[in-house]
Amino acid sequence: MKILVTGGSGLVGQALKEEVVGSEHTWIFSNSGICDLREFSQVLLYFGTRKPDYVVHLAANVGGLFKNLEHNVEMYEDNMLMNFNVLRACHQLKITNCLCILSTCIFPNKTLYPINEAMLHNGPPHDSNSGYSYAKRMLDIHCKLYNDKHGYNYKCLIPTNLYGKHDNYSIENGHVIPGLIHKCYLESSSNKVNKWVNVWGTGKPLRQFLYVNDLARVIISSIDNTTWQKETTSMIVAPTEEISILSVSSTIGKEFGLKNIKLHPEKSDGQYKKTADNSLFKKHFSDFEFTPFEKGIKETCMHFIRNYSDVRK
Ligand code: NAP
Numbered sequence: 315m316k317i318l319v320t321g322g323s324g325l326v327g328q329a330l331k332e333e334v335v336g337s338e339h340t341w342i343f344s345n346s347g348i349c350d351l352r353e354f355s356q357v358l359l360y361f362g363t364r365k366p367d368y369v370v371h372l373a374a375n376v377g378g379l380f381k382n383l384e385h386n387v388e389m390y391e392d393n394m395l396m397n398f399n400v401l402r403a404c405h406q407l408k409i410t411n412c413l414c415i416l417s418t419c420i421f422p423n424k425t426l427y428p429i430n431e432a433m434l435h436n437g438p439p440h441d442s443n444s445g446y447s448y449a450k451r452m453l454d455i456h457c458k459l460y461n462d463k464h465g466y467n468y469k470c471l472i473p474t475n476l477y478g479k480h481d482n483y484s485i486e487n488g489h490v491i492p493g494l495i496h497k498c499y500l501e502s503s504s505n506k507v508n509k510w511v512n513v514w515g516t517g518k519p520l521r522q523f524l525y526v527n528d529l530a531r532v533i534i535s536s537i538d539n540t541t542w543q544k545e546t547t548s549m550i551v552a553p554t555e556e557i558s559i560l561s562v563s564s565t566i567g568k569e570f571g572l573k574n575i576k577l578h579p580e581k582s583d584g585q586y587k588k589t590a591d592n593s594l595f596k597k598h599f600s601d602f603e604f605t606p607f608e609k610g611i612k613e614t615c616m617h618f619i620r621n622y623s624d625v626r627k
């Protein structure tokens with residue numbers, strides 16, 4: 315099959331590029347320079363000329379807590395436009411297979427835990443990223459509408475917080491792990507006498523961190539493993555382990571020889587937790603092994619240090 319990947323230059327896209335080596339399928343990776351997915355005419359032309367059998371839709375306007383807090387409107391508009399255009403173009407061009415990516419941060423904020431796939435629309439998301447969340451939720455709805463009406467195979471994976479080599483290490487707009495890695499690198503390289511791991515918030519929130527190459531492997535398996543979408547349009551992909559931000563900070567600090575943590579409780583904690591139930595994933599991918607957190611962090615820190623001048627920051 316010919317598989318067209320949107321968002322091919324991003325964290326997930328670049329991990330997917332690494333994992334598809336030797337695949338029996340033909341993979342095409344795109345980015346905003348090749349096709350701006352916010353413009354329907356560009357999407358129709360690009361998809362129409364490439365004629366893929368399958369679209370893996372990774373592209374999005376993505377960011378950590380603080381980018382979402384500042385840019386909720388753009389996150390909503392950009393992602394609504396991209397998601398609508400991709401599915402509409404797939405429909406118009408009779409591309410009947412599409413795999414999209416949601417996020418566990420889009421689930422209801424006031425909810426029972428653990429959260430499962432059936433709870434996705436049971437209440438408003440956390441205010442901090444409502445724009446991004448509602449745009450993503452509409453992607454779930456849009457897939458279902460097309461599948462019910464036309465019998466398409468449009469489905470979504472719902473990963474939790476991702477991290478890995480090709481992340482966006484922007485301290486201002488990135489996620490917590492790349493932000494901490496960047497800050498620890500600068501602190502350890504400085505000539506300060508007292509060096510700290512500067513942690514925003516209280517350090518108390520909990521997250522299930524997923525190494526991005528693990529998600530890439532699940533994406534590849536999901537192309538051919540069609541069993542799970544008979545049960546649900548969207549499936550959570552998350553390791554069981556929940557880790558506190560404080561614990562993440564000390565794990566990353568150790569990679570840079572930093573032991574002292576300084577909390578900044580004046581900064582937002584965002585969601586305290588978003589504990590996701592991965593039982594459906596474990597049922598369909600029973601022998602899947604997640605990368606241990608310490609191993610993933612070590613590889614990511616090594617990549618950052620070796621490629622500091624070239625990484626996104
Ligand atoms: P990323 O590193 O920020 O990459 C985003 C990708 O989308 C880039 O390839 C970017 O292309 C492309 N893109 C952005 N705007 C575009 C536009 N207008 N037209 C075409 N392409 C555009 O994001 P990521 O972390 O890989 O995220 C991939 C998917 O995983 C997203 O759907 C995201 O919502 C989801 N997700 C991410 C996380 C996480 O923690 N990172 C967690 C859960 C779910 P350019 O390089 O040209 O800008």
Ligand code: GFB
Binds near residue numbers: 476488
């Ligand atoms: O990855 P993150 O920015 O987003 O994590 P969310 C934020 C948590 O880490 C908060 C703490 O508790 C922050 O107080 N934190 C500590 C830091 N130090 C830092 C730092 O240097 N940078 C950052 N960014 N946080 C996002 C959603 O929520 O989850 C997005 O807003 C996306 O839409 C993503 O879906 C997966 O996990 O809070």
